Amino acid sequence: MRLALRGLRLPLPRFTLEVDLELHGRVAGLFGPSGAGKTSLLELIVGLRRPTQGSVHLAGRRLTDAAERSFVPPERRRIGYVPQDGALFPHLSVRRNLLYGAPHGDPTGEGKNRLAEIASVLEIESLLDRGIAGLSGGERQRVALGRALLAAPELLLLDEPFAGVDRPLRGRILPVLARIRDDLRVPMLYVSHEPEEILALCDEALRLERGRIVAHGAPAEVLASTTTSRAAAGSPS
Amino acid sequence: MSGEEFQILGFTLGMAALAMVAILPPGLALAWLLARRTFPGKAVLETLVALPLVMPPVATGLFLLRLFGRRSALGRFVHDRLDVDVIFTWRGVLVAMAVMSLPLFVRSARVAFEEVPLRLEQIARTLGASPVRAFVTVTLPLAARGLTAGLLLAFARALGEFGATIVVAGNIPGRTQTLALAIYQLIQLGRDDAAVRLCLAAAGLAFVALFTSERLLRRRPS
Numbered sequence: 001m002r003l004a005l006r007g008l009r010l011p012l013p014r015f016t017l018e019v020d021l022e023l024h025g026r027v028a029g030l031f032g033p034s035g036a037g038k039t040s041l042l043e044l045i046v047g048l049r050r051p052t053q054g055s056v057h058l059a060g061r062r063l064t065d066a067a068e069r070s071f072v073p074p075e076r077r078r079i080g081y082v083p084q085d086g087a088l089f090p091h092l093s094v095r096r097n098l099l100y101g102a103p104h105g106d107p108t109g110e111g112k113n114r115l116a117e118i119a120s121v122l123e124i125e126s127l128l129d130r131g132i133a134g135l136s137g138g139e140r141q142r143v144a145l146g147r148a149l150l151a152a153p154e155l156l157l158l159d160e161p162f163a164g165v166d167r168p169l170r171g172r173i174l175p176v177l178a179r180i181r182d183d184l185r186v187p188m189l190y191v192s193h194e195p196e197e198i199l200a201l202c203d204e205a206l207r208l209e210r211g212r213i214v215a216h217g218a219p220a221e222v223l224a225s226t227t228t229s230r231a232a233a234g235s236p237s
Numbered sequence: 238m239s240g241e242e243f244q245i246l247g248f249t250l251g252m253a254a255l256a257m258v259a260i261l262p263p264g265l266a267l268a269w270l271l272a273r274r275t276f277p278g279k280a281v282l283e284t285l286v287a288l289p290l291v292m293p294p295v296a297t298g299l300f301l302l303r304l305f306g307r308r309s310a311l312g313r314f315v316h317d318r319l320d321v322d323v324i325f326t327w328r329g330v331l332v333a334m335a336v337m338s339l340p341l342f343v344r345s346a347r348v349a350f351e352e353v354p355l356r357l358e359q360i361a362r363t364l365g366a367s368p369v370r371a372f373v374t375v376t377l378p379l380a381a382r383g384l385t386a387g388l389l390l391a392f393a394r395a396l397g398e399f400g401a402t403i404v405v406a407g408n409i410p411g412r413t414q415t416l417a418l419a420i421y422q423l424i425q426l427g428r429d430d431a432a433v434r435l436c437l438a439a440a441g442l443a444f445v446a447l448f449t450s451e452r453l454l455r456r457r458p459s
């Protein structure tokens with residue numbers, strides 16, 4: 001991914017988000033305490049919020065530039081976004097959720113193969129004709145992930161997608177994310193509280209605190225800086 | 238019931254149904270604006286939309302009479318250019334019913350739209366849906382129950398409309414006489430038996446519409 005955020009500014013109720021950043025890795029891990037502005041940062045990237053200053057570029061394409069008053073709407077950014085709660089469409093079946101963002105009118109049947117491929121990677125083939133209501137938390141999140149992937153995004157933003165999923169299942173999802181990285185080759189920005197997930201998955205990491213990037217580099221280094229600053233602040237959270 | 242009474246019943250049902258068709262597009266637009274947008278003058282628009290709920294219906298009727306009368310610009314335009322008369326015709330009934338029932342529909346539809354999580358519309362956008370596609374494929378189906386319930390409520394209100402209708406459309410048997418107007422006239426004439434029959438018909442219709450509306454709102458999809 002070549003994601004460039006330059007001089008990005010967005011006033012939030014308790015502080016102002018101020019980010020200047022360039023990401024090159026295949027998977028970047030973003031972590032930081034609750035309320036640090038992680039979700040707002042993702043919303044700026046995906047185009048659900050407009051910054052008061054600064055610009056967002058993805059692979060050389062200008063998505064937002066406050067100075068030029070240019071703004072590409074979210075539907076034309078090709079950035080997938082999986083929020084914490086998955087946000088599945090409750091009135092659609094699993095299959096229709098998955099296909100919601102898939103390119104239409106594919107005569108070669110390639111779209112069908114893609115559905116089968118992604119359903120297999122996410123291990124949700126048996127759920128396709130089910131409704132949303134009966135799905136478990138882990139199933140919901142995998143369907144949300146599949147729905148974002150089927151829209152063929154150039155970048156995938158994952159906002160703690162597995163925070164509500166129990167630990168054994170999280171262990172099974174990690175290899176799935178690794179396959180998305182290696183087989184489907186979709187770059188990701190991955191928000192997580194779990195150091196082992198960041199270490200296993202990411203090739204660079206960021207730490208956000210009160211709207212500012214306080215550490216950026218190799219995952220192990222950034223995680224180490226986390227422990228230090230936590231110890232220094234004396235806060236166990 | 239006599240043939241004449243059936244005619245009145247049919248005319249009232251038809252007019253109320255047409256009024257619902259008429260208020261659907263502006264009602265949906267107003268409700269969506271009030272639910273999803275902030276703009277200057279929103280509170281004023283909100284109040285204006287709700288005004289017919291609390292004003293004396295006769296006063297609303299007089300306002301409509303002036304608005305569509307031949308002495309107003311709109312009335313002249315409609316008469317001269319479109320060759321259409323509103324006052325003292327079935328169109329007057331339609332206008333009165335529409336204006337009086339619109340606020341009820343807008344209020345219900347607004348709540349229905351507000352209950353659709355904004356998050357789902359946003360996700361639809363990130364999946365490539367234009368604002369219109371997100372509205373049609375996500376917002377509208379998820380609000381459908383509330384919208385239908387609101388429309389039934391407005392329909393019930395239109396069926397019973399009296400005050401504005403009698404001013405705008407008069408009470409012309411066979412031409413503009415609705416259920417409520419007919420009941421009033423029958424009482425005046427001392428034909429209480431017929432009045433009671435029409436009252437029972439009106440109560441039955443209103444009951445069915447309200448009952449269905451409530452059921453729709455209670456039975457939430459899981």
